[in-house]
Amino acid sequence: MKETQTFRKYLIEEFYDDYREGEISRRTFIRRVAFLTGSMAATIAAMSAVGCRPIELPAATEPMPTDTPAAEAAAQPTSVPPTDPQSPLSVAEDDPDVAASDITFPNGDAEIMAYLAQPAAEGVYPAILVCHENRGLTVHIRDVARRFAKNGYVALAVDLLAREGGTDAHDRDAVPGLLTEAGADRHVSDFVAGSEYLQTLDFVDGERLGMIGFCFGGGITWRVATALPTLSAAAPFYGPAPEVEQVPNINAAVLGVYAEQDERINAGIEPLEAALEAAGTTYQINIYPGVNHAFHNDTGQRYNEEQATQAWEDALAWFAEHV
Numbered sequence: 001m002k003e004t005q006t007f008r009k010y011l012i013e014e015f016y017d018d019y020r021e022g023e024i025s026r027r028t029f030i031r032r033v034a035f036l037t038g039s040m041a042a043t044i045a046a047m048s049a050v051g052c053r054p055i056e057l058p059a060a061t062e063p064m065p066t067d068t069p070a071a072e073a074a075a076q077p078t079s080v081p082p083t084d085p086q087s088p089l090s091v092a093e094d095d096p097d098v099a100a101s102d103i104t105f106p107n108g109d110a111e112i113m114a115y116l117a118q119p120a121a122e123g124v125y126p127a128i129l130v131c132h133e134n135r136g137l138t139v140h141i142r143d144v145a146r147r148f149a150k151n152g153y154v155a156l157a158v159d160l161l162a163r164e165g166g167t168d169a170h171d172r173d174a175v176p177g178l179l180t181e182a183g184a185d186r187h188v189s190d191f192v193a194g195s196e197y198l199q200t201l202d203f204v205d206g207e208r209l210g211m212i213g214f215c216f217g218g219g220i221t222w223r224v225a226t227a228l229p230t231l232s233a234a235a236p237f238y239g240p241a242p243e244v245e246q247v248p249n250i251n252a253a254v255l256g257v258y259a260e261q262d263e264r265i266n267a268g269i270e271p272l273e274a275a276l277e278a279a280g281t282t283y284q285i286n287i288y289p290g291v292n293h294a295f296h297n298d299t300g301q302r303y304n305e306e307q308a309t310q311a312w313e314d315a316l317a318w319f320a321e322h323v
Helices: 002-020 026-037 040-049 069-075 139-150 175-182 184-199 216-227 244-249 269-279 305-322
Strands: 098-107 110-119 125-131 154-158 204-214 233-237 253-259 283-288
Touching: 002 026, 002 040, 002 175, 002 184, 002 216, 026 040, 026 175, 098 139, 098 184, 110 139, 110 184, 125 139, 125 184, 125 216, 139 154, 139 204, 154 184, 175 184, 184 204, 184 216, 204 216, 204 305, 216 233, 216 244, 216 253, 233 305, 244 269, 253 269, 253 305, 269 283, 283 305
Parallel strands: 125 154, 125 204, 204 233, 233 253, 253 283
Antiparallel strands: 098 110, 110 154
């Protein structure tokens, strides 16, 4: 329950930042929070808690955006679809150096959906688990998996809404709420199962495993690091920190990636770093100048090519050293 509240607060604050900066419309902002909270009264309370002025909240006569979400979304799309990839690092689906496909693997009684990308050349390769943002398994995250394959890794990008039919089965505005409701423990479990699946592949070196995640996925990456002792290295990008009492459970070498202008996430760096120091964890904190939250996502409006490229190269260097 505490972790669910942590991620819910994290997402509400992120949506508010997006709204204030003009990244999303007022309607989309309200609608996403309503999907998270489940009622208009709870939405108003949540907005007030993060400093949203009453004048910015919906009128009492405005229908709650979750009344008929599928019909509403079809009739009145509220989110701007992501742009095409802008990064020079982007790897096309038909790149001859990469073999990629949608796969499933078991986690108990559930079949978990994922995207697996690997070098096309025969060989045995280290592996990287990839955790998506609060938008789910998108074309951008699939591209990130192919980028790893292009660099000599087998990459497994898990769809954390597999039990709900997969990311593409849902209204974009509903996805963050569904991810939050499912709970961090379930997401961690899916990645642990994903690591076990990778161990069964004859082209994977099972002793060399890393993980990367972005935004919401950065938070899940931190939590997997506390739960998966076989994880050699992790690179969480600007995600909510784990509980400090869990930090001593981290065996992986961790590269924390942050954006200089991302004040709400950066507020957690100092206590996290103190806990990492106390635990004797191998870690490095990088804060990239002049950029804000989600600067790595080249299908988003905050993308910064220079710093995104630098962060990617730093992550690759970290995995080369520690995986």
